[in-house]
Amino acid sequence: MKKEDYTENEMKPKGYKLNEARKKEMLSNIQQSDKRKRQKKKRAFPLKPTLGLGVAALILFILFANPILSSLRQDTEAGLTNQINFDPDQTLVKLLDKESIQVDLLNEVFEPHKNAKRVTGLVSFSIPHSSQVIGNKSSFRIRVWNDHTSAMSKDYPSENVFSKDTNSSLFAFEIPLTKEEALNLKKQNVTLGLYISPDWDGELKNNPATYKELKTDIELETIRKELGDVPPAIQRVEIVQRAEDGSDIPIDLLYDYYPIDSIKDKNQLEDLVDLYTSIKQKQDEGDITPYIYLNKFQNEGCIIEAKKNFEILIHELEFDSQNSDWSISDTTSVLQ
Amino acid sequence: MDRENQIEQWFYLYVDDVYNFLIYYLGHRDVEDIVQEVFIKVLHSDQFESVNTPKSYLFKVARNKAIDHIRKSKRVQFDSDDEIKQEFPSNEGLPESLLLAEEKQNVFLEHMKQLKKSYKDVLILRLVNELSFEEIADALHWKESKVKTTYYRAIKKLREQSPELKEVEVR
Numbered sequence: 144m145k146k147e148d149y150t151e152n153e154m155k156p157k158g159y160k161l162n163e164a165r166k167k168e169m170l171s172n173i174q175q176s177d178k179r180k181r182q183k184k185k186r187a188f189p190l191k192p193t194l195g196l197g198v199a200a201l202i203l204f205i206l207f208a209n210p211i212l213s214s215l216r217q218d219t220e221a222g223l224t225n226q227i228n229f230d231p232d233q234t235l236v237k238l239l240d241k242e243s244i245q246v247d248l249l250n251e252v253f254e255p256h257k258n259a260k261r262v263t264g265l266v267s268f269s270i271p272h273s274s275q276v277i278g279n280k281s282s283f284r285i286r287v288w289n290d291h292t293s294a295m296s297k298d299y300p301s302e303n304v305f306s307k308d309t310n311s312s313l314f315a316f317e318i319p320l321t322k323e324e325a326l327n328l329k330k331q332n333v334t335l336g337l338y339i340s341p342d343w344d345g346e347l348k349n350n351p352a353t354y355k356e357l358k359t360d361i362e363l364e365t366i367r368k369e370l371g372d373v374p375p376a377i378q379r380v381e382i383v384q385r386a387e388d389g390s391d392i393p394i395d396l397l398y399d400y401y402p403i404d405s406i407k408d409k410n411q412l413e414d415l416v417d418l419y420t421s422i423k424q425k426q427d428e429g430d431i432t433p434y435i436y437l438n439k440f441q442n443e444g445c446i447i448e449a450k451k452n453f454e455i456l457i458h459e460l461e462f463d464s465q466n467s468d469w470s471i472s473d474t475t476s477v478l479q
Numbered sequence: 480m481d482r483e484n485q486i487e488q489w490f491y492l493y494v495d496d497v498y499n500f501l502i503y504y505l506g507h508r509d510v511e512d513i514v515q516e517v518f519i520k521v522l523h524s525d526q527f528e529s530v531n532t533p534k535s536y537l538f539k540v541a542r543n544k545a546i547d548h549i550r551k552s553k554r555v556q557f558d559s560d561d562e563i564k565q566e567f568p569s570n571e572g573l574p575e576s577l578l579l580a581e582e583k584q585n586v587f588l589e590h591m592k593q594l595k596k597s598y599k600d601v602l603i604l605r606l607v608n609e610l611s612f613e614e615i616a617d618a619l620h621w622k623e624s625k626v627k628t629t630y631y632r633a634i635k636k637l638r639e640q641s642p643e644l645k646e647v648e649v650r
Binding site for chain 1: 482483486487490491494495498499502503508511514515518519522523587588606607624627628631632634635
């Protein structure tokens with residue numbers, strides 16, 4: 144379903160228009176105000192000194208400048224020392240404490256065409272505002288390691304990570320892994336570290352700005368079994384939110400969620416259950432069971448499928464009331 | 480193009496948009512002075528020549544001006560009923576079609592007043608000013624996904640509270 148499909152009769156609020164004479168008057172006022180402002184700006188520059196003023200200023204300068212200059216000189220020297228000691232990257236490391244950074248290992252994705260895996264995740268920053276930090280030339284890298292292996296991401300330049308207007312950031316990172324590295328990472332708990340450096344030539348010299356201990360897949364599996372999976376309702380809401388954000392289809396607004404058990408026995412939805420089953424049967428292991436969303440008349444809706452690689456498929460449904468036949472009119476893929 | 484011509488071109492391009500925005504945002508038609516203030520503010524801000532998206536920037540300034548105006552009005556403590564009566568002049572002598580159009584507009588306008596501020600922000604910029612979601616996000620400093628969600632919720636709310644506006648176009 145496209146947006147236009149739920150466009151109803153046009154009744155856009157009518158527009159008002161200023162009359163032309165009033166517009167001319169306003170434009171004239173605006174231009175005059177602009178001229179005045181620009182003239183004021185010009186006048187804001189210092190007045191040209193006359194000869195007398197110049198001589199007087201020179202005498203005053205000779206009389207009083209020396210003590211001021213000497214104190215200034217001291218300040219400048221102190222400033223230079225500060226400048227020499229100031230290392231923007233160290234400042235950044237200090238600003239980024241563990242509580243201000245969240246590094247998460249989100250997923251391990253297998254890429255069949257490369258016959259390799261890659262680790263993907265998100266890093267979020269929140270630091271006190273500092274233009275020096277934002278303006279420096281550092282870059283970030285993520286390293287994941289355990290006793291068996293270590294793998295590093297590419298550089299993420301700070302100017303890409305932080306925009307000029309913000310003191311927080313969120314970026315997705317990727318670490319390509321060989322098959323051997325992937326196997327080794329699974330053997331033992333891993334640590335995920337964030338490194339900051341102005342220069343990545345040679346070996347890593349500095350310590351990570353922050354790091355996080357992460358569980359291996361095997362341990363995570365055990366924990367899941369103990370605690371149970373993410374509550375299904377929360378998982379569904381999150382998936383629908385992602386589907387909405389990525390597709391422009393206001394699913395939650397247009398439709399209601401219908402658990403499959405609630406429609407199994409309804410005659411008019413028999414065909415829809417068949418359609419749902421056929422989608423479910425085509426799913427791979429690890430994919431999330433599809434959700435059915437229908438409008439209140441139960442003649443329009445969608446089936447949402449979440450794949451294990453984070454892709455979401457929104458199958459929009461069409462109902463033929465004469466034949467009581469449900470079909471998929473369009474499928475939108477959302478991959479964020 | 481010299482500055483004067485540039486201002487003129489810019490003014491004629493957007494003056495009606497700003498005018499409409501302010502009418503719907505403030506709920507009355509006495510906004511001409513504020514329109515003028517918006518343009519002056521933008522010209523004085525030094526961003527006039529460098530701004531990439533002048534439309535979004537204008538609405539950003541217009542919205543701030545409108546909020547200032549609401550604050551000042553609250554300080555003066557107008558009686559809201561009197562204000563509405565005063566701001567909509569008598570329709571006597573207008574042709575029937577104009578009156579009907581006027582009535583529809585006012586219905587929309589009245590319902591706008593009952594909506595919460597975030598709904599009003601997106602609805603006016605989208606329905607009255609026809610800005611894209613991207614432009615609205617830029618003007619409001621929001622994420623585009625937030626604009627979309629707020630917009631659809633606002634439409635839903637608008638339809639709930641005003642059956643006569645059920646035909647409002649969802650774009």
